[in-house]
Amino acid sequence: KDSTGIHVITCQAAIAWTANAPLSIEKIEVDPPKPGEVRIKIISSGICGTDKHILEGKDKVPLPAILGHEGAGIVESIGEGVTSVKPGNFLIIPQYSCLHPKGNFFIPPTGLMLDGTSRFTCRGRKIYHLYGTSTFTEYTVVHEIAVGKIDDGAPMDRVCIISCGVPTGFGAVFNTARVTPGSTCVVFGLGGIGSAVVMACKASGASRIIGVDINEEKFPWARDLGVTDCLNPQKLEKPVQEVVVEMTGNGVDFAFEAIGLIDTMVSQLEAQFGGWVLPVNMRYTLTS
Numbered sequence: 001k002d003s004t005g006i007h008v009i010t011c012q013a014a015i016a017w018t019a020n021a022p023l024s025i026e027k028i029e030v031d032p033p034k035p036g037e038v039r040i041k042i043i044s045s046g047i048c049g050t051d052k053h054i055l056e057g058k059d060k061v062p063l064p065a066i067l068g069h070e071g072a073g074i075v076e077s078i079g080e081g082v083t084s085v086k087p088g089n090f091l092i093i094p095q096y097s098c099l100h101p102k103g104n105f106f107i108p109p110t111g112l113m114l115d116g117t118s119r120f121t122c123r124g125r126k127i128y129h130l131y132g133t134s135t136f137t138e139y140t141v142v143h144e145i146a147v148g149k150i151d152d153g154a155p156m157d158r159v160c161i162i163s164c165g166v167p168t169g170f171g172a173v174f175n176t177a178r179v180t181p182g183s184t185c186v187v188f189g190l191g192g193i194g195s196a197v198v199m200a201c202k203a204s205g206a207s208r209i210i211g212v213d214i215n216e217e218k219f220p221w222a223r224d225l226g227v228t229d230c231l232n233p234q235k236l237e238k239p240v241q242e243v244v245v246e247m248t249g250n251g252v253d254f255a256f257e258a259i260g261l262i263d264t265m266v267s268q269l270e271a272q273f274g275g276w277v278l279p280v281n282m283r284y285t286l287t288s
């Protein structure tokens with residue numbers, strides 16, 4: 001119990017002890033929220049490509065940690081001074097605070113809360129947070145600035161993707177690239193981010209949206225979202241960027257890379273002949 005009578009919660013979480021190893025389901029203790037913090041019962045969490053990069057050791061964050069950074073949940077308790085939410089409120093947990101129209105605040109990647117401590121322990125060891133979020137757990141603690149109150153009737157099993165995937169894709173299209181009506185676009189990668197990019201290109205009035213992926217199971221879904229042409233680079237006789245340039249005459253107006261590979265970033269650049277270039281996965285530079 002802390003000074004305001006809030007208890008430590010014991011629950012389960014998926015711990016990343018090291019990179020290149022499976023997540024381990026463990027019993028953890030979650031401390032009460034400190035001033036300005038919110039403790040949340042997680043209802044759903046997306047799995048982002050960035051979680052995968054961390055587990056593969058490609059993105060370095062302090063470990064052991066509780067990964068996951070696109071979650072939806074219900075406020076369990078609040079720390080002193082929290083005014084924007086109260087217990088029982090439904091939330092999404094974006095990793096950004098976007099109050100300023102020109103910028104956002106990204107929680108520093110120290111793996112700790114802003115006071116320099118962690119709210120998680122497992123088997124007596126301190127467990128790090130991820131980007132001030134950590135959603136692969138039954139309960140988490142985040143800063144008040146990293147929560148977004150949503151309607152009680154929101155579909156809690158799906159709304160979590162509005163915390164990361166959807167704003168990353170829509171932000172890239174609307175805020176950074178500013179796709180124009182009638183334009184041609186190519187989207188490399190038709191996963192979570194790529195799907196959001198496709199939806200935003202369509203909403204911007206793009207007349208042709210070429211989707212590129214090596215997993216053809218993504219194609220019917222991508223077509224439903226707005227992709228007009230699907231390409232599997234593994235089935236082409238020449239580099240995909242050459243095919244895109246041929247299909248479009250002189251390249252596309254806007255190219256998006258939503259995979260996270262150097263090779264496909266180069267293809268994305270080359271698919272575009274004098275237009276906007278936008279690597280979706282340049283984290284910290286994109287708005288959401």
Ligand SMILES: NC(=O)c1ccc[n+]([C@@H]2O[C@H](COP(=O)([O-])OP(=O)(O)OC[C@H]3O[C@@H](n4cnc5c(N)ncnc54)[C@H](O)[C@@H]3O)[C@@H](O)[C@H]2O)c1
Pocket residue numbers: 047048049050051053164165168188189190191192193194212213214215218233258259260261264280281282283284286
């Ligand atoms: N900038 C940000 O804030 C931000 C936010 C979220 C994700 N990301 C990054 O965006 C990228 C995509 O994330 P996601 O969650 O959409 O991942 P995802 O796993 O859902 O989607 C990746 C897609 O790429 C496809 N793919 C893999 N290799 C390919 C290849 N060689 N050629 C063509 N297609 C290939 C996969 O089949 C899959 O459909 C990751 O690098 C992630 O780190 C950035």
